[in-house]
Amino acid sequence: MAEAAVHPLSLFIDSDALQGIRADFEHRWQALQQAAAQASLGMPKSRRFKGEAWKSHPQSLMAAHVWELYADTLQKLADQASIGGEQQQRLSFALMQWIEAISPANFLATNPDVQQDLLFTQGASLLTGAQNFWQDLQKGRLSQTDESQFQLGENLATTPGDVVYSNALFELLHYRPSTATVKAIPLLVVPPCINKYYILDLQPRNSFVRHAVEQGYQVFLMSWRNPLLDDDDGIAQATWGDYLESGVLQAIDVVRDITQQPKINALGFCVGGTLLSSALSLAAAQGEHPVNALTLLTTMLDFEDVGALQVFVDEALACFREWQIGSGGLLAANELATTFAFLRPAELVWNYVTDNYLKGKTPPAFDLLYWNADGTNLPGPFFTWYFRNTYLENNLKKPEGVAINGHTLTLNTLTMPAYVYGSRDDHIVPWRSAYRSAQLLQGDVRFVLGASGHIAGVINPPADQKRHYWTQTTAGSLDKTQESEHWFDQAQQLPGSWWGDWMSWLEKHSGADITATTQTGNAQYPALLAAPGNYVRVRA
Numbered sequence: 001m002a003e004a005a006v007h008p009l010s011l012f013i014d015s016d017a018l019q020g021i022r023a024d025f026e027h028r029w030q031a032l033q034q035a036a037a038q039a040s041l042g043m044p045k046s047r048r049f050k051g052e053a054w055k056s057h058p059q060s061l062m063a064a065h066v067w068e069l070y071a072d073t074l075q076k077l078a079d080q081a082s083i084g085g086e087q088q089q090r091l092s093f094a095l096m097q098w099i100e101a102i103s104p105a106n107f108l109a110t111n112p113d114v115q116q117d118l119l120f121t122q123g124a125s126l127l128t129g130a131q132n133f134w135q136d137l138q139k140g141r142l143s144q145t146d147e148s149q150f151q152l153g154e155n156l157a158t159t160p161g162d163v164v165y166s167n168a169l170f171e172l173l174h175y176r177p178s179t180a181t182v183k184a185i186p187l188l189v190v191p192p193c194i195n196k197y198y199i200l201d202l203q204p205r206n207s208f209v210r211h212a213v214e215q216g217y218q219v220f221l222m223s224w225r226n227p228l229l230d231d232d233d234g235i236a237q238a239t240w241g242d243y244l245e246s247g248v249l250q251a252i253d254v255v256r257d258i259t260q261q262p263k264i265n266a267l268g269f270c271v272g273g274t275l276l277s278s279a280l281s282l283a284a285a286q287g288e289h290p291v292n293a294l295t296l297l298t299t300m301l302d303f304e305d306v307g308a309l310q311v312f313v314d315e316a317l318a319c320f321r322e323w324q325i326g327s328g329g330l331l332a333a334n335e336l337a338t339t340f341a342f343l344r345p346a347e348l349v350w351n352y353v354t355d356n357y358l359k360g361k362t363p364p365a366f367d368l369l370y371w372n373a374d375g376t377n378l379p380g381p382f383f384t385w386y387f388r389n390t391y392l393e394n395n396l397k398k399p400e401g402v403a404i405n406g407h408t409l410t411l412n413t414l415t416m417p418a419y420v421y422g423s424r425d426d427h428i429v430p431w432r433s434a435y436r437s438a439q440l441l442q443g444d445v446r447f448v449l450g451a452s453g454h455i456a457g458v459i460n461p462p463a464d465q466k467r468h469y470w471t472q473t474t475a476g477s478l479d480k481t482q483e484s485e486h487w488f489d490q491a492q493q494l495p496g497s498w499w500g501d502w503m504s505w506l507e508k509h510s511g512a513d514i515t516a517t518t519q520t521g522n523a524q525y526p527a528l529l530a531a532p533g534n535y536v537r538v539r540a
Contacts, residue, residue, distance in 0.1 A: 043061075172255075186259045225535045
């Protein structure tokens, strides 16, 4: 008796599930054929096919629908595959890249919008697109905005201030007060070292730094150095410990000296928050507690769930990077930028391929995307330590889980009041991870969840009256045993920006009002040059 043929997919997918996916595909395919025959095809779901040219070209419209059916079916197959959690996630990620790459919107021969522009401009659009491609090829990256419209110190990073300290790792900016009085306890901002600091000081209308200054706070900010391949001062050998001791803790000491305050307030954003928390743990291990109140924005201290980035995390990659740059060298900025872009390829890659190269358009001027393209290189030893001890092994959350310069770090030594913010649609720091990170802190914690993503959720000035945020309005600290979903169910949604909520919290921890002075720095740390300084101007 001949054995029944076995479908190869049945080795990985339950036969009933496979039959259901096949039946759904056949049903949708027949419906598409019938609609096409009756000239009644509707518009596809994806916004990349929203142009009128798609609607007026039946063959192209059918191709778009077939692509969506193919994409949905592949993803269903990946979701049903019984191959283990991490492997399944990688399979889904790989299929997403393939699906997005073969979209009919990406090719001249299958995109009627592009063909229409080509005819209308008598070929000029394609010629301009080729020029755009050549320029991007020379830059080594895809243009996402009209970079000619921005200039640091002129329409970006314009909050008045001075560099008052500089070493091999960072420049310290001291912003000039704009109010008659300021809060006695100053605020030090620790931005991520993966990108430039001016995400927090974009244009005057959406500058987080300027807003804090206008609310009467003494604001200092670290501008991290962007190391280059030809630097010969040892920056390529800088470690995580160097960034803690010669970076964050050094900046804290300078701010305390300038303001004559025994304790300051400190804010960390993204990786800056991880650095800040690690530095304060190191200070505690040394018997120092220099921070009065802590703010963490889209920060992970607990790396159990890193979201879409998990597809890049494994022992093999960690070992390769340690062999490659663990003893010295640089992780190039464009590697990180490419990684983050392909987490959302439809929005951050292929739409620009279509518009810039096939249609010959110049992307609109957008400050967030200009900043996004202005990445920084990272010292190899710094990056490899960070990758292994956070994403791979999640050691920071473990009591005495890591050792830095002879001291073991324990996050439960952070007992100061803390304000922790997460973004609900964040694909880099999942909000539930930000929530679990907040639960590691031992002081009174206020957790706030904002709408939108990693950057747009944070940079949400109150004047724009956009979006909303969630928080629990009842008094008291975050329940360290409560699950994130339970917290969300009890939280209240409030309109507008979370900035005002944070300012109200920070005011309670910032001391009395004192007379402001227009002088930056002091006798020991005088103004060296005007903000935004030199380090921020160095492009990778």
